[in-house]
Amino acid sequence: MKAVVLVGGEGTRLRPLTLTTPKQMLPIVGVAMIERVLGHLAAHGIDEAVLSLGYLPDAFLEAYPDGTAAGVRLAYAVEPEPLDTAGAVRFAADFAGVDETFVVVNGDVLTDLDVSALIAFHRRHGAEGTIALHPVADPSAFGVVPTDDQGRVTAFVEKPPRDEAPTNLINAGTYVLEPSLLRRIPAGRRVSIERETFPASVRDGGLFALADEAYWLDTGTPSAYLQANRDLVEGRRGPGAPFPGAVDRGDHLWVVGSPVLAGSLSGACFVADGSVVADGATVTDSVLGAGTVVEAGATVTGSVLLDGSRVAANSVVESSILGPGSTVGERCQVHAVSVLGADAVVASGSVVDGERVPG
Numbered sequence: 335m336k337a338v339v340l341v342g343g344e345g346t347r348l349r350p351l352t353l354t355t356p357k358q359m360l361p362i363v364g365v366a367m368i369e370r371v372l373g374h375l376a377a378h379g380i381d382e383a384v385l386s387l388g389y390l391p392d393a394f395l396e397a398y399p400d401g402t403a404a405g406v407r408l409a410y411a412v413e414p415e416p417l418d419t420a421g422a423v424r425f426a427a428d429f430a431g432v433d434e435t436f437v438v439v440n441g442d443v444l445t446d447l448d449v450s451a452l453i454a455f456h457r458r459h460g461a462e463g464t465i466a467l468h469p470v471a472d473p474s475a476f477g478v479v480p481t482d483d484q485g486r487v488t489a490f491v492e493k494p495p496r497d498e499a500p501t502n503l504i505n506a507g508t509y510v511l512e513p514s515l516l517r518r519i520p521a522g523r524r525v526s527i528e529r530e531t532f533p534a535s536v537r538d539g540g541l542f543a544l545a546d547e548a549y550w551l552d553t554g555t556p557s558a559y560l561q562a563n564r565d566l567v568e569g570r571r572g573p574g575a576p577f578p579g580a581v582d583r584g585d586h587l588w589v590v591g592s593p594v595l596a597g598s599l600s601g602a603c604f605v606a607d608g609s610v611v612a613d614g615a616t617v618t619d620s621v622l623g624a625g626t627v628v629e630a631g632a633t634v635t636g637s638v639l640l641d642g643s644r645v646a647a648n649s650v651v652e653s654s655i656l657g658p659g660s661t662v663g664e665r666c667q668v669h670a671v672s673v674l675g676a677d678a679v680v681a682s683g684s685v686v687d688g689e690r691v692p693g
Contacts, residue, residue, distance in 0.1 A: 335379055335380050335381065335382070335435070335436065335437065335453075336380070336382045336383065336384070336430060336432055336434075336436045336437070337375050337380045337382070337383040337384075337406075337436060337437040337438065337439060338383070338384050338386055338422075338423050338426045338427055338430075338432070338436060338437070338438045338439075339368070339371065339372070339375075339383050339384070339385050339386065339438075339439055339440075339441045340386050340419065340422055340423070340426075340438070340439070340440050340441055341356065341358045341368060341385050341386060341387055341388075341394070341441035341442075342386055342387055342388030342389055342413055342416065342422055343357065343388070343389060343442070344388075344389045345357030345389070345442070345554065347554050347555050347556070348360070348554065348555070348556060348559060348673070349673075349675075349690060350657070350673065350674075350675030350676075350678070350690055350691070350692040350693065351655065351657050351673060351675060351676070353675060353676075353692065353693075354390075354675070354676050354693070355390070355393060355676070356389055356390045356393050356394070357441075357442050357553070357554070358371070358394075358441040358442055359393050359394065359397060360559070361623065361640065361641075362444065362553075362562050362563055362566060363563050363566045363567060363576040363577050363588075363604050363621055364576075364577045364590070364604070364606055364621075364623060364624070365577060365578075366397065366403075367441070367442065367444070367553065367562075368385075368394070368403065368441050369403050369404045370404075370444055371439060371441050371443070371444070372403050372404035372405075372406045373404035373405070373406075374445070374446070374447075374449070375406060375437065375439065375449065376404055376405040376406050378448075378449035378450045378453075379450065380406060380437060380449075381405075381406060381407060382406065382407045382408075382409070382430075383406050383407070383408055383409070384408070384409040384410070384411050384426045384427070384429060384430035384432075385408060385409070385410050385411065385426075385441070386411050386413065386422040386423070386425065386426035387410055387411060387412045387413065388412070388413045388416055388422075391410065391412045394408075394410065395410060409429065409430050411425055411426040411429035411430065413425055416524065417523070417524055417525065418524040418525055418526050418527075419525075419526055419527040419528065420519045420525035420526055420527035420530060420531040421519065421523060421524050421525040423438055423511075423516070423519065423527060424516050424519040424521060424525070425521075427513075427516055428516070428521075432513060432516070433513055434513065435453070435456070435457070435510060435511070435512055436510075436511055436513075437449065437453070437508070437509065437510055437511075438508070438509040438510075438511060439507065439508050439509075440507040440508075440552075442552065442553050442554055443506070443507045443508070443550065443551065443552050443553070444549070444550075444551045444553060444562055444571070445468075445506065445508065445548060445549060445550040445551070446548040446549040446550075446571055447466055447506065447508055447546050447548045447550065448546060448548065449508065451544070451546075452464060452466050452508065452510055452544055452546070453510050455485070455542070455544045456510040456542065459484070459485060459486075459542050461510075461512075461540060461541065461542040462511070462512050462514055462515050462535050462538075462540030462541060463509060463510070463511045463512065463515050463532065463535055463540065463541050463542070464509065464510040464511075464541075464542045464543060464544060465479055465487065465505055465506070465508075465509055465532070465541070465542070465543040465544075466505075466506040466507070466508040466509070466543070466544060466546055467479055467481075467503040467504065467505065467506055467543050467544065467545040467546065468503070468504055468506040468545070468546065468547070468548075468550045469502050469503055469504075469545065469547060470502055470504050471502070472496055473494070473496070473499045473501070473502050473503075473504050474493060474494060474495060474496040474499065475493060476493065476504035476505060477490060477491065477492050477493070477504060477505035477528045478490075478491040478492075478493075478494055478499050478500060478501055478502075478503065478504055478505075479491075479501070479503055479504065479505055479543050480500045480501045480503070481503075481542070481543050484542075485542045485543060485544060486539060486541070486542055487532070487535075487536050487541040487542060487543050488536070489536065490505075490528065490532045490533050490536055490541075492528055492529060503543075503545050505528065506546075506550055507552075509527075515531065515535060515540075518531050518534050518535065519531055549565070549570065549571040551565070556655055556671045556673050557671055559638070559655065560636065560637070560638060560653065560655065560671070563604075563621045563638050564602065564619065564621075564636070567586060567588060567602045567603065567604045567621060568586055568602040569586060569602075575588065576588055576604060577590055577604065577606075579591075580604065585601075585602075586601075586602035586603070587599055587602075587603050587605075588603065588604040588605070589604075589605050590604075590605070590606045590607045591606070591607025591608065592607065593605045593606065593607060593608065593609040593610065593611070593622075594609070594610040594611065594612075595611050596610075596611060596612055596613040596615075597611040597612055597613055597614060597615035597616060597617065597628065597630075598611075598615070598616045598617070599611060599616075599617045599618070600616075600617075600618045600619075601618045601619035601620075602619055603617055603618070603619065603620055603621070603622070604620075604621045604622065605617075605622045606622060606623050606624040606625075606626070606641075607624055608624050608625040609622045609623070609624065609625060609626045609627070609628075610626075610627045610628065611628045612627075612628060612629050612630040612632075613630060614630040614631050615628040615629060615630055615631065615632045615633070615634075615645075616632075616633045616634070616635075617633075617634045617635075618633075618634070618635045618636070619635060619636045620634050620635065620636060620637045620638065620639065621637075621638045621639065622634075622639050623638075623639055623640045623641035623642070623643070623658070624641045624642070625641055625642045626639045626640075626641065626642065626643050626644065627643075627644040627645070628644075628645045629644070629645060629646050629647040629648075629649075630647050630648075631647045631648035632645045632646065632647060632648060632649045632650070632651070633649075633650045633651070633652075634651045634652075635650075635651070635652045635653070636652060636653045637651050637652065637653060637654050637655065637656070638655045638656070639651075639656045640655070640656060640657055640658040640660075641658045641659070642658050642659045643656040643657065643658060643659060643660045643661070643662075643674075644660075644661045644662065645662045646661070646662060646663050646664040646666070646682070647664050647665075648664055648665050649662050649663070649664060649665060649666040649667070649668070650666070650667050650668065650669065651666075651668045651669070652668070652669040652670075653669060653670065653671050654668050654669060654670075654671060654672040654673065654674070654686075655671075655672075655673045655674065656668075656674045656678075657673070657674045657675045657676040657677070657678055657693065658676050658677070659676055659677040659693075660674040660675070660676065660677060660678040660679070660680075660691075660693065661678070661679045661680065662674075662680045663679070663680055663681050663682030663683070663684065664682040664683070665682055665683050666680050666681075666682065666683065666684050666685070666686070667684075667685045667686065667687075668680060668685075668686040669686070669687060669688075670687050670688035671688055672686045672687070672688055672689050672690070672691065673689075673690050673691070674686075674691045674693075675690075675691060675692045675693035676693045677693035678691045678692060678693040
């Protein structure tokens, strides 16, 4: 079975990390986000995927030169211009020659959704399209999808005021579609699947939806990116080790290879090979990528340090993301969901409070 994976967005909310790396190529506990997404699809019988690309497409081609990732064969459809959600789906599906039931997912959403059950529901109801739904406390930032008792969608309401939402079930960004739905999408222009294509299918009675309370997370913000890493390390989602070859030394202290761990580690942590936590350093509830260094007297809490980043002596990094190759100088304070870009440098003695620091 084939899937279309939407990966064309610029990831503006995660800048400066995404100035040099597409959001879906950012690692979640050492594995590229797109591989997490594809691996989940593969577990449900998806063996081919076309990536609908727009922003920094070469990053994907260079990462997977043999055209496979996470056990899924890949095709690459590079949009000549932004086509929005429906336009991107049609462009990619046409490129891959999709002519039977297929799955669509967003490449920046991590979920444990039972895709097989969604496909079975879709076929059982003879639907033109089926949407996975997810319950949320505040649906006002999402597309809200009320259904009848058969699961047929009765409306498609984009971002309603919280007190006017007809349901708390939102569009979770995973769809099972028939080729006939592609014919509803005009070619060669921007088309929103949420505002144009799905409402048209609703009017014809062909759109269904199925609610699922499985793990679901849109990773598009720094806070969500931190949560995605934390959830995997803490075992809130996903089976087994959060990274191939990771060993649990107890209480969710996951270690790969032989990092130097002379300092103190507590809470749920992941430490990749080649990393150094110096004597007198403290790391709590954090992810340390390959070759990271936390020097003596430094404290890292609730953070993600990407490959090759360094926290110098007596600095504090809290609830923040350090891009690959970045450096926090001595006696610094980095906190409040700050984000350092690749190779960024924070000068000694600086305070970074909820800021974005480009490389």
